[in-house]
Amino acid sequence: MAFRIYNTMSRTKEELVPLDGKHVRMYTCGPTVYNYAHIGNFRAYMFEDLLRRYIKFCGFQVTQVQNLTDVDDKTIRASIEQGLPLKEYTQTYIDAFFTDLAKLNIEPAEHYPAATDYIPEMIALIEVLFEKGYAYQSDDGSVYYSIDQFSEYGKLARLDREGMQSGARVDQDEYDKDNAADFALWKAYVPEDGDVVWDSPWGRGRPGWHIECSAMSMKLLGDSFDIHTGGVDNIFPHHEDEIAQSEAATGKPYSKYWMHCGYLVVDGRKMSKSLGNFHTLREVLDMGYSGREVRYELLSGHYRQSLNFAFKSLDANRAALKRLDEFAANIKEAIGAETEPGELPAWAADTRAKFAAAMDDDMNISGAMAAIFDTVHAGNKAMAESAIPARQAMAVSTLWKELDTVLGILEAPKEEISVEVATLLEARTTARSEKDWPESDRIRDALANLGWTVKDTPDGPKLRKL
Numbered sequence: 001m002a003f004r005i006y007n008t009m010s011r012t013k014e015e016l017v018p019l020d021g022k023h024v025r026m027y028t029c030g031p032t033v034y035n036y037a038h039i040g041n042f043r044a045y046m047f048e049d050l051l052r053r054y055i056k057f058c059g060f061q062v063t064q065v066q067n068l069t070d071v072d073d074k075t076i077r078a079s080i081e082q083g084l085p086l087k088e089y090t091q092t093y094i095d096a097f098f099t100d101l102a103k104l105n106i107e108p109a110e111h112y113p114a115a116t117d118y119i120p121e122m123i124a125l126i127e128v129l130f131e132k133g134y135a136y137q138s139d140d141g142s143v144y145y146s147i148d149q150f151s152e153y154g155k156l157a158r159l160d161r162e163g164m165q166s167g168a169r170v171d172q173d174e175y176d177k178d179n180a181a182d183f184a185l186w187k188a189y190v191p192e193d194g195d196v197v198w199d200s201p202w203g204r205g206r207p208g209w210h211i212e213c214s215a216m217s218m219k220l221l222g223d224s225f226d227i228h229t230g231g232v233d234n235i236f237p238h239h240e241d242e243i244a245q246s247e248a249a250t251g252k253p254y255s256k257y258w259m260h261c262g263y264l265v266v267d268g269r270k271m272s273k274s275l276g277n278f279h280t281l282r283e284v285l286d287m288g289y290s291g292r293e294v295r296y297e298l299l300s301g302h303y304r305q306s307l308n309f310a311f312k313s314l315d316a317n318r319a320a321l322k323r324l325d326e327f328a329a330n331i332k333e334a335i336g337a338e339t340e341p342g343e344l345p346a347w348a349a350d351t352r353a354k355f356a357a358a359m360d361d362d363m364n365i366s367g368a369m370a371a372i373f374d375t376v377h378a379g380n381k382a383m384a385e386s387a388i389p390a391r392q393a394m395a396v397s398t399l400w401k402e403l404d405t406v407l408g409i410l411e412a413p414k415e416e417i418s419v420e421v422a423t424l425l426e427a428r429t430t431a432r433s434e435k436d437w438p439e440s441d442r443i444r445d446a447l448a449n450l451g452w453t454v455k456d457t458p459d460g461p462k463l464r465k466l
C-alpha cells in the first residue's frame with residue numbers, strides 16, 4: 001500500500017512520492033507570535049504532527065520547516081500597544097509556543113526560522129521579481145506584485161481571473177478572494193510601524209507577510225519541495241501569493257503537494273472572542289484537562305473536516321484513555337520480566353495492517369483508531385479469560401510502541417513529581433521510621449490534597465496519581 005494524500009492543488013488524492021527519493025521536505029505555516037496560540041491554531045499543528053509522524057512510519061525521512069511570523073501587521077500593532085520593542089514582545093509568545101507544543105506531545109520540526117532573521121533573503125527575492133518584471137514600486141513607496149504578469153495566478157484557490165481588477169492594490173497582509181489584487185511585497189515605512197524598519201533598495205520599510213514564507217521555505221528546503229501545509233484559511237491569499245512569488249522568481253514548481261486542514265469550531269460555533277468561546281491551550285489546561293486529553297481531541301476528527309471542540313467530548317476522552325491505560329497495564333503485567341518478543345496473539349495480528357490501511361487513505365484517523373480500540377477490546381477480553389504468554393505480550397507491547405510513534409497518545413506520559421511532593425514523601429518516610437503516626441497521617445492528607453496517594457511496598461513507598 002502507498003500513502004495517499006489529498007492535494008488541494010489537484011483536488012484529488014495522490015500517492016506521496018517525494019521529489020528526492022526517500023526524503024520528504026515539508027513546509028508548515030507557523031504561528032504569528034503576537035499572542036498565545038488558541039486551540040484552533042493547535043488543530044493545524046496537530047494535523048501536521050500526525051502527517052510528519054505517519055510519513056516517518058512509512059519509512060521516509062522528514063525535514064520540516066515551521067516558520068515563526070515575528071513581524072507583520074499584527075505583531076507590530078500589538079508590540080506598540082504594549083510599548084515593547086518587537087523582539088522582546090514576540091519572544092514571550094515564541095517561548096509560550098514551544099511550551100505548548102511540548103504539552104501536546106507535538107514533535108519538534110527540524111527548523112523554526114523567525115522572519116526577522118531572513119530579511120536579506122526576502123529583499124533578494126523581491127529583487128529577482130523586479131528583474132523579471134513581476135514587481136513594481138507604487139507612488140506610496142511600497143513594492144507590489146503584479147498578479148496580471150503571472151498567468152497562473154489563482155490556480156490553487158481556483159479564482160476566476162476574469163473578475164479580477166487589474167491594477168488594484170492591497171497592502172494589508174490579510175484580505176479575501178473578492179479583493180484579489182496586486183499585493184505588497186515590501187511596505188514603505190509609515191509612522192505606525194514605530195521602530196520596526198529595515199533598509200532596502202526601495203527605501204526604508206518592512207516585508208509583507210507572504211514574501212516571508214516564500215523566502216524562508218526556499219532558503220531552507222530548496223526552490224522545489226514536497227509538501228506545503230496550513231489551514232484552509234491560508235489557501236487564499238497567503239498560499240496563492242506564495243506560489244506566485246516563488247514560481248515567478250525561480251521558473252520552477254514550488255510545492256508538489258498542498259495540504260490544508262479544516263476549521264475548528266467550539267460547541268458548534270465559530271470560535272470568537274465576542275462569543276466567549278475563544279480558548280487558548282493554556283486556558284483549557286488550567287481547567288484541569290491534560291495535554292494528552294487535548295491531543296486526543298484534536299487528533300480525533302479527519303483533518304479535512306471541521307472539528308467541533310466540545311468540553312463534553314474532552315470528558316469522554318478521559319474514559320477512552322483510561323481504557324487504553326488499562327490495556328497497557330494488562331500487557332505490562334503479562335510481560336513480567338520477559339524482554340524478547342514472540343508472535344502476536346491472534347487478536348492483535350491484523351492491527352498494524354488495519355491501522356496502516358486507514359492511515360494510507362489520506363490519514364483516515366477514525367479507521368486507525370477503530371483498529372486500536374478493536375484490539376483493546378478483544379485483548380482485554382482474551383486476557384480476562386486466560387493469561388497470555390509473556391512473549392506474546394511483549395510482541396503486543398512492541399507493536400503498541402510502533403503505533404504510538406504515529407499517535408503519541410497510547411502511552412501515558414510519566415507523571416511528573418513536583419519538588420513539593422517529593423519533599424513530603426521523604427518527610428513521611430522519616431515520620432514512619434520514628435513511629436510518629438499523627439505526622440505520617442497529616443502528610444498523607446497533604447499528599448492527597450495534591451492529588452497523590454502513597455502505597456507502601458516491599459521496595460519502599462510508591463506514589464500513585466489519585
Ligand SMILES: [Zn+2]
Pocket residue numbers: 028029030213238
Ligand atoms: Zn506561511
